Amino acid sequence: MVRLTQLKFFKNQAIIKRDKKDREHKRGELKLKEKEKVLDYSGSFGEEEHKKNDYSGESSQNKELLEYKVVNKENFKSVGNDDNTIIEEENQIKSVYDFFELLYPDNVKGEIGIWDIKSKKTLFIDVRDKEKVEIYVDKLVNEEKDVYFNVSLQNKNLAIKKRMNSKQIKRKLIESIFKKIFFDEYKKEKFLMFDYEEEKELLNEKGKKMTREKEFEYQKNFLSLEEKSNMIQKVGKRNKDLIKKHYDEQASYTRGSSYTTESSFGIWLDIDIDIKGHHKQNSNQFSNFKDAYTFIMELDIKPTLIIKSGGGYHIYYVLEKVVTYKSDEERKNFEDLVKKVVLSIRKNAEKNNGEGSIDTTFDLARLLRIPFTKNFKDSNNPKNVEIVYQSNKRYTISEFKDFIIDDIDKTVSKPRKEIKVTNKEKKSFKMKIGNEIIEYISNPSKDTLANAELMYKGCAFIKHCVDNPNDISYGEWLAMLQTVIVCENGEDYAHKWSEGYSDYDEYETDMMVDSISHLKPVTHDRIINELGFNECSDSKCGEFHSPIALGYKKNHK
Incomplete structure (x- = not known):
């Protein structure tokens, strides 16, 4: 019985090794076949992008690819483990x-x-x-x-669907298609927008504001997003390929x-x-x-x-x-x-x-x-x-x-200071920021939005993220985003505070803002104990539950 069990074991091992060799042989054949056909991009790219990335045929790029694989194999070294773990060569x-x-x-x-x-x-x-x-x-x-x-x-389809259904991406898609199909209308609107912004700036320099009537006069000449979308739909059949190209381009930026x-x-x-x-x-x-x-x-x-x-x-x-x-x-x-x-x-x-x-x-x-x-x-x-x-x-x-x-x-990785503002009946508190003493609201009304600039001044973590965009971790960036997006003009600040990063990407930031919009502002507990940023623990801002508390100034609306 024991002998029979051993025979079955060795037979199974032989089958495993043979299957592995067969797989490697098939992979070798596939690489040769790739010289004769275009890689299927699974619908993530548009047709033009597909052609641009074509590396089929006897191109120099394909030869480099095959040469790279050969070098890669020759340079492979067996993993030398320090704990006497033995990995059979065929399983490495x-x-x-x-x-x-x-x-x-x-x-x-x-x-x-x-x-x-x-x-x-x-x-x-x-x-x-x-x-x-x-x-x-x-x-x-x-x-x-x-x-x-x-x-x-x-789930690729779900990931793309979520991105393409976001408000920011829908807006970008409509604007890019509108610009391509209705370029004259697009150009006219841009010139009008320039005049509008210039007139507002001149009035501001004189300490004046544009009248409501003048504001309305400008606004009625701007096409709404819905109007642009309807214009595109009317000519959609004639521009089917162009619309698909723009859609695929946007979809290709989808991240899981x-x-x-x-x-x-x-x-x-x-x-x-x-x-x-x-x-x-x-x-x-x-x-x-x-x-x-x-x-x-x-x-x-x-x-x-x-x-x-x-x-x-x-x-x-x-x-x-x-x-x-x-x-x-x-x-x-x-x-x-x-x-x-x-x-x-x-x-x-x-x-x-x-x-x-x-x-x-x-x-x-x-x-x-x-x-x-x-x-x-x-x-x-x-x-x-x-x-x-x-x-x-x-x-x-x-x-x-x-x-x-x-x-x-x-x-906790570092003892927290005792939180001083614990009395919910207290309506306000004061804190010195630089040479300025600011009075904050401790319990703002639900319809009051925090001021991002005020929060930046008061919280060491937020200031660190904004001032050092190339040095912060991915987790710190997300924590900053989930806090600023609930402030007044939060989405604008999300981009403003992210664009200093050397690899800043507008699409990626839009997508991230959309995916974390359900989250509450980050807490100082998480900033200190999970993200390991201890400067908030050493300063007054860490005494409060979240950086968002430092965005509500008394008399600020």
């Missing part, structure tokens, strides 16, 4: 294909979202077509682009979100190293790769993968079975699990003074770099994105829960 990750195969086997559904920082466009590819993913990623690397992927599989997530492989962690020029330097960052690596390996949960991203480490803890979501509640529950595990790791990092290295962004659509690509942040010295550790470790949800520190989302 040697390519982009293998990487995604480990995270998402073919029996799961959804699309892998591949995003590059130059074009800011996403290509969604079916998870079962990993050969296409590999070819597309290699193509982007050849174009010297930084390549990322959504850590969770996405937590709400459009189909499934997740497990838990991820992003660790920054104190490297000049890669991210902001904190006193509580790991000073080198060795210290960060040692810290990760000493945790009670061991990683499945460690990827060196060029500026830090991306850590992967893979589940035995991919988590698939059926409702927003299930998505929120898993996102909460990710948050608690990451915060528990961050709490452990405090002992090594490295908590500032642990990125506290937990959204299911987080973007991470893909191994076997390059980090071009320093264009003169690009760095390989490479796997430095691989194990056979797989986890269950209960094992993750066992690792979580009790009440981790309530713990």
Whole structure:
């Protein structure tokens, strides 16, 4: 009986190895076929964009792509693990294909979202077509682009639908199509708008305001968005291809979100190293790769993968079975699990003074770099994105829960000052900002909107985000956005305070504003304890529940 069981085991192992070889052989054939056909862009790009990205045939670009693959294979080195973990050669990750195969086997559904920082466009590819993913990623690397992927599989159609149904994108789409079809009307309106703004400015210089009658006279000559939309619909049939082209162009900027997530492989962690020029330097960052690596390996949960991203480490803890979501509640529950595990790791990092290295962004659509690509942040010295550790470790949800520190989302990394304004009957309070003493309203009415400029003056965190757009983390940017959008003219300030970022993108900001519009303003508790910004704890602003409280000045309407 034992002998029979052993024979079955070795037979299964032989089948697994044979299947792997067959897959590699088929992938080789596919790459040759790609020389004769155009890559299917799954409808994410318009026809013109599709042609522009064509790398079929015997083009020099395609030859470079194939040469790159050969170099990639020759330069592959077996992963040398320090904990005596043995990974059989046929199970080692040697390519982009293998990487995604480990995270998402073919029996799961959804699309892998591949995003590059130059074009800011996403290509969604079916998870079962990993050969296409590999070819597309290699193509982007050849174009010297930084390549990322959504850590969770996405529902492409739902993601595009959500973006294209947002008010901001609808407005942009109508305006771009209107400009193309009705250029004379567009030009006339622009000149009129220039006259209107110039007249208002001249009146302001004289201390006067434009009369309502004059304002109305101008406004009646401007076409509303609805009127423009109706004009487009009337000529829609004649301009079907042009409208589709503009629609596809807008759709190509779609990014996955937590709400459009189909499934997740497990838990991820992003660790920054104190490297000049890669991210902001904190006193509580790991000073080198060795210290960060040692810290990760000493945790009670061991990683499945460690990827060196060029500026830090991306850590992967893979589940035995991919988590698939059926409702927003299930998505929120898993996102909460990710948050608690990451915060528990961050709490452990405090002992090594490295908590500032642990990125506290937990959204299911987080973007991470893909191994076997390059980090071009320093264009003169690009760095390989490479796997430095691989194990056979797989986890269950209960094992993750066992690792979580009790009440981790309530713990603090630094003692909070006692909040002084606790009496709800108190109508106002005063605070000194620079040389000015400002009187704030403690309980504003529901229809009173906060003043963004006032909040900027009063809160150290908001000021930090606005003054240092290229140094703040993704999580800090989101926290600033979710607070400012509830202020007066909040969407305008969201762009104004974001556009100083070197890779600022109007579409991405619009999309983010739309996706977080349901969130309440960030609290100082989260700013200090999750985002690790302790300046608010050291100043008076941290005494209040949220930065938004500093946007309500007495007599301000």
